Amino acid sequence: MTDSGDTAVTAGLRDRLWQAVLDGDAYTTTDVLRQSLDAGLDKETLLLGLVAPVQEQVGLAWAANRITVAQEHAATAANERAVTALIPAASARRRQRGRVTVACVDGEWHAFPARLVAEVLQLHGWQVDYLGPQIPVAHLIDHLHRTGADAVLLSSSIPARLPTAHAVITACQAAGMPVMAGGRAFGPDGRYARACGADRWAADARGAAAALEAGLRAPGPAAARQAVDDLPHLADQEYTMVVGARSRLVEQTLTDLEKDAPAMQLYTDVQRHRTAEDFAFIVDFLATALYVDDTDLFTGFVTWTADVLEARSVSARCLPPGLDLIARQLRDFPRATALLREGAAAVAARPRPGPGETAPGPGGVA
Amino acid sequence: MVDREGRIVEANDAARVLLPGPAGDDRASEDLPDWLADAHRRMVGGPGGTHVNALYGTIGERLFEAHPTPSSDGDVVWWLIDDTDRRLAEASLRSEQERAAILSEVSSTLLSSMNVAHCTEATARLAAHHLADAAVLVSPAQGRRFPLTHARAGGPVTQAVRTVDPATVPGLVEALQGFPPAPTQWINPDDIPAWAIPLGFAGQVGSVIVTQLPGHSEPNGALILLRAGTGRAFTEGEEAFTRQFAARAGAALSAARLYSEQARVTATLMRDLLPPDLGGVHGVEYAGRYRAAQDDQRIGGDFYDVHPGADPTRESLVVLGDVAGKGLDAAVLTGKIRNSLHALLPLAHDHEYVLNLLNAALLTSHHTRFATLVLASARRQAVRVRLRLTSAGHPPPLVVRADGRVEESRTSGDLVGAMPTVSARTEETDLAPGETCLLYTDGITEARGGPLGRELYGIERLKRDLTGCAGMPAEAMVERVHMLAAQWLGRGRHDDMAVVAIGAPKSGAPTVVNGDTRPRNTHQRQRRNP
């Protein structure tokens, strides 16, 4: 979403916005944005050249443990409020291009990128129905039938929601609607969007606008299909089994770790709970990597988890043995054990980042 | 029997009928059809004993299979077998298969969408592609105007609403009536008015038929199919096929109409049951969020409202509650409670009294479905927010202090709607800038899940998680709590979950930013006017 070509955005402006957002101060945030508009910044540059990069910085700062979860939420809320206050509702604007629906994958909390896409498309003359986060698939489909949108833009930032995203994509297409996917969850080059059969992938809001202007063809009757038609490896049931065994896997891994690592027996309930959560996330990502059959997705997540843990001064030492313990429970699943082996190797081989250099995570741990 | 020179030297009666010519048996080879004459020449001209397989060709309008039997003197006896009927049967079978494939495509295309405009567009497009050179779909009238959809084979589909007289197309009025069923009509191309010819239609209109799109006895539209002058006329078989096409398109269109109508009714009835958008009122921040128990529903047994005070010196009343039960039944009862409380607003200075009146209004002999709720009266005083909190059988509100302490309010009281009278104790507290009071339903605290699967989230864990939320704006805290509960749940089933935060702003003017800080959301259009 970042576009460094927006030279009109000065570093000073960005710093002021960053500070206001960091304080969770919607009033000052709104003031900074209003002054930028008054100074002649156009709305699209404001959204994509100023608001979006600052929002991305918020995520990076959290991953590097420079701000708390509370600050992250407050910052996002401040940004969102300011955008609402400054960009008038679309009703007054001319709409000659057509009507699109912008939605997040159900279970998605990072709705702000979708919100920015919705605003930018409105600026480009589209009539946009922005459905926000936490929209059940049934509502989305109902909305499409009622409004007869020309296309659906689906945003997701959490790769663990990819199986759900896939279900949403096929459901929209079965309803005769072309789907454009975007957001971090779909991979840096959109490879998971293709794996899930999306009609198009867009790297950012401007890309989405350009793709819409080029036109999206409505899918034919052949679009009605099942997950395994797109992803034949699902036939091996490994994904289904791992999802079903999630709680058991986590519980057994913790029990085994405590046996092997006496230090863990001294953990407080809170620490034990956090560790359980970390492994629950790992199992979620393992399942997702099995779903899209992609090793990078899993190794990327475990190395990122290791970085985040260390940014919070928690040793990532229990990660490789933990991965090994999960692998032992899944020894009958060749794809899963291979992923876990790769994951452990990636954690071990990872270069140590200095403080503040933590790479942006694939999201999920919040 | 044909001799070396290709002369017919002998023919039986059937052959004579088939190859009429001058009397006598000796006739020139010109009398033979070309394909047979060629084969004959090849046979007699080739090296001895050249074998020629059976071959096919037409004579007049019919198709024949020809088998040669050479005789020793060089003559050839050609046995002609009439093959027309078998070929026709095969061709019609092939086209039957094609038609079945087309109908199946039509059905899957049309049934995938429940949107009337999309179905109409697809019907016109498919009709122009498979049945004719162009198609015009006339939808049921809207007053005196008719939505018209024009399509040309390979061309764009255009939709417009126009005032036209359907009587100018013979048979169209009947077809548009929906009932009784109107037969398909062939129409004189000269009778077609200009509005029924798609723009860009090349050449003269050659043949036209009008067919009804049958629905559930109500008007469902009609289809006008046009072929160019040079094109073929519609055959009887094609007319039958058109009827089958129209039956499928009509079924899909009337299903889409029914769905739209029901969706409209549902949306109307639902509007008052959806949770409202909240924002800043009289210098106090409010935020609310709701998640229904059934993930395919938007309403359920939890509810909340903020009723702004008449002016900034008056208290605003916040209500958050939970009706025993789930889904539509529970939602209807929440509607009743919300309306009753709205009517009781003038008495809101006495929470216990309001609760007793509400209790009396809800008591019925039919059931003991009760509600638990929290009433919160909030008023900005300088930089602080004064709060009066009353729980009616509801989990106590939590106050997140600036230093991260989380206090459980000590208000308590009886649930409403099941006992003859109720009592309740109101607690007063203040919020300093940046502090927040959180109201929630037990769907949050009774969320079952966690990394190990079946644990309750619980009030203690909620309080611990909230200590990390000190200083958060109301909007962010509400989102945070929902997110914590959702993560705790994982894929687990859950009850309705509602959260409302009342916050004392950290800084800034005591009025809201730009007059309206409520989020835009197409699902939450409702504004409750106090």
Next chain:
Amino acid sequence: MTTPAPEFGLVVTLMPNVLIVEVTGDLDHSTRDRLVRTVVTHLTPGTVVRRLRLDFERLTWIDSTGLSALLMVHRHARALGVGLRLDSRPCFLDRLLDLTGTSAYLTAPVEAVDGVSGSEAG
């Protein structure tokens, strides 16, 4: 922790003038009607039963619809002059009754209708 809750079940014991219903499992949205139906079937006008005892020894969970069932049972019993007792209450049930202010109401002694309260046999 991951052991599944036991199946919902009701065991009814009818003594000369006491009806005992033992409740096993979760009393919630999906099971509440069975409790109400069972009580209504066994307590009909003119019943000789003077006291209804609900035994919650093996209750695993109760939600608000379960509580509304208890209120319905209470109302039905009262109308027939039958006293209600909630026995062996797990702590989550007590917490719910306390929170909703229904504890005293549900367990208040029935005004002596005909003086037989407390005369339950063995």
